[in-house]
Amino acid sequence: MEEIISLTDEERSIQELVRSISDRDLAPIADDLDRHEKFASGVFKTLGDSGLLGIVIPEEYGGAGGSYLSAVLVMEELARNCGGTALSFGAHAFIGAHNIYKFSNPDQRKKYLPDLCSGKKLAAFCLTEPGYGSDAMGLQARAEKKGSSYILNGSKTFITNGSVADTFLVFVRTGGPGVKGISAFIVERGMPGFVSGKPMEKMGMRASPTTELFFEDCEIPADNLLGQEGQGGYYALQGLDMERTLFSGLPIGLIQGALDIALKYSTERKQFGVPLAAHQMVQSMIADISMNLYISRSLAYSAARKLQNNEKLTLNASYSKLFASEASVKSTLDAIQVLGGYGYMREYKVERLMRDAKLVEIGGGTSQIQKLIIAREVYKQSGYEI
Ligand SMILES: Cc1cc2nc3c(=O)[nH]c(=O)nc-3n(C[C@H](O)[C@H](O)[C@H](O)COP(=O)(O)OP(=O)(O)OC[C@H]3O[C@@H](n4cnc5c(N)ncnc54)[C@H](O)[C@@H]3O)c2cc1C
Numbered sequence: 587m588e589e590i591i592s593l594t595d596e597e598r599s600i601q602e603l604v605r606s607i608s609d610r611d612l613a614p615i616a617d618d619l620d621r622h623e624k625f626a627s628g629v630f631k632t633l634g635d636s637g638l639l640g641i642v643i644p645e646e647y648g649g650a651g652g653s654y655l656s657a658v659l660v661m662e663e664l665a666r667n668c669g670g671t672a673l674s675f676g677a678h679a680f681i682g683a684h685n686i687y688k689f690s691n692p693d694q695r696k697k698y699l700p701d702l703c704s705g706k707k708l709a710a711f712c713l714t715e716p717g718y719g720s721d722a723m724g725l726q727a728r729a730e731k732k733g734s735s736y737i738l739n740g741s742k743t744f745i746t747n748g749s750v751a752d753t754f755l756v757f758v759r760t761g762g763p764g765v766k767g768i769s770a771f772i773v774e775r776g777m778p779g780f781v782s783g784k785p786m787e788k789m790g791m792r793a794s795p796t797t798e799l800f801f802e803d804c805e806i807p808a809d810n811l812l813g814q815e816g817q818g819g820y821y822a823l824q825g826l827d828m829e830r831t832l833f834s835g836l837p838i839g840l841i842q843g844a845l846d847i848a849l850k851y852s853t854e855r856k857q858f859g860v861p862l863a864a865h866q867m868v869q870s871m872i873a874d875i876s877m878n879l880y881i882s883r884s885l886a887y888s889a890a891r892k893l894q895n896n897e898k899l900t901l902n903a904s905y906s907k908l909f910a911s912e913a914s915v916k917s918t919l920d921a922i923q924v925l926g927g928y929g930y931m932r933e934y935k936v937e938r939l940m941r942d943a944k945l946v947e948i949g950g951g952t953s954q955i956q957k958l959i960i961a962r963e964v965y966k967q968s969g970y971e972i
Contacts, residue, residue: 634705665839
C-alpha cells in the first residue's frame with residue numbers, strides 16, 4: 587500500500603512489535619473475548635512487559651517515550667483484531683495514564699506512573715455521569731475538603747476499565763457551577779467508600795469492561811488532588827485534542843480489519859463463474875473502504891504530528907475523530923455486504939468489527955458534538971462570531 591507519511595525507524599519498530607503481539611496473542615482469542623465479554627489480561631501483560639502501556643510516557647517513568655503517531659499505530663494494530671482491547675488500551679494509556687502524567691506533580695508521577703506503564707495497575711478516566719454525557723462540564727459529583735482529605739460523593743457511568751482498573755482519574759465538583767468548579771483527583775481502588783459496579787452488557791466492544799462507579803463518602807488524601815483545585819475541567823478539555831487524535835487509530839484499525847477480510851473473501855469466493863472481485867459493484871465497495879482508510883489515516887497522522895509539534899490542531903483532531911468514526915461504521919457495513927450471507931455470520935468476524943465500530947461515533951464526544959466543534963472553529967477561524 588502507498589505510504590501516507592514517512593515513519594521514523596522507532597515508529598516502524600513499535601508498529602511491527604504490536605502487529606506481531608496482536609496477530610499472535612489477540613487474533614486467536616478475539617471471538618471468545620467478544621462472545622463471553624472477557625478482558626484480554628494476557629495481552630495487557632505482554633503490552634506492559636514491552637513498556638507499551640506507557641507508550642507516550644517518558645522512559646524515566648517506565649514508559650516507551652514513543653511519539654503520538656506511534657500511539658495511533660498501536661491502536662490500529664490492536665483494533666484490527668479486537669476493537670474492545672484497543673478501547674481498553676486507549677482508556678488506560680491515553681486518557682488515563684497520559685493525562686495523569688501531564689497534570690501531576692513530581693511525587694504523583696513517581697508514585698503512579700511506573701505501575702501504570704508496566705501494567706501492574708491499569709487506569710480509567712471517569713468524567714461521564716448518568717445525567718451528564720455530552721454536557722460533561724455540568725457534572726454533579728462533589729468533593730468537600732475536610733482536614734487533609736477530600737470526601738467524594740456521587741456516581742460515574744460508562745467507565746471503560748471500571749472493573750479492572752486500580753487507578754482512577756476522577757472529575758468532581760469542588761466549587762460552583764461550570765468548568766471553573768471542577769477538580770480532578772486520583773482515586774485508588776480500595777479507598778473507603780469507593781465501589782465499582784458490574785460490567786454493563788454491550789452491543790460491541792465486549793472485550794472492554796464498562797461499569798458504573800459510586801463514591802459514598804469516599805475519603806481520599808488531599809495529596810491526590812491533580813494539579814490545582816478548580817482546574818480539573820480545563821485539564822479534561824485540554825486533553826480532548828490528544829484523545830481525539832490518538833483514539834482515531836481505533837476506527838482506522840477496524841477499517842483495516844474489514845478491508846483485509848473483504849479482499850481475501852472476494853478473491854476466493856466465486857459467483858457466476860468468476861471471483862466476486864471481478865464484479866464491478868464489489869470493486870466499488872472495496873474502493874470505498876480503501877479510500878476511507880486512506881483519508882482516515884491522512885487526517886489522524888497529520889493530527890498526531892501537529893500534537894507532537896505543539897501546533898494548534900482542534901479542527902484536525904475533530905475532523906479525524908469524526909471522519910474515521912463514521913467511515914468505520916460505513917466500511918464495516920460495506921465489508922459485510924461484500925461477504926453476503928457469510929458476512930452476517932459471527933464466524934466471519936466482520937460483524938464483530940461493525941458492532942465495535944458503532945461505539946466510536948458515540949464515545950469520546952459524539953459525531954454531533956464533533957460537528958458543533960468543527961462549525962464553531964470554522965466560524966472563529968474565518969473571523970465570524972456565532
Ligand atoms: C462503551 C462506552 C465506553 C465509554 N467510556 C467512557 C470512559 O471511559 N470515561 C468516560 O468518562 N465516559 C465514557 N463513555 C461515555 C461517553 O463519552 C458518552 O456516552 C458520550 O460522551 C455521550 O454522552 P451520552 O451517552 O450521555 O449521550 P447524550 O449526551 O445524552 O447524547 C444523546 C444524543 O444527543 C446528541 N446530543 C447531545 N447534545 C447535543 C447537542 N448539544 N447538539 C446536538 N446533539 C446533541 C448526542 O450526539 C447523541 O446523539 C463511554 C461510553 C460508552 C458507550
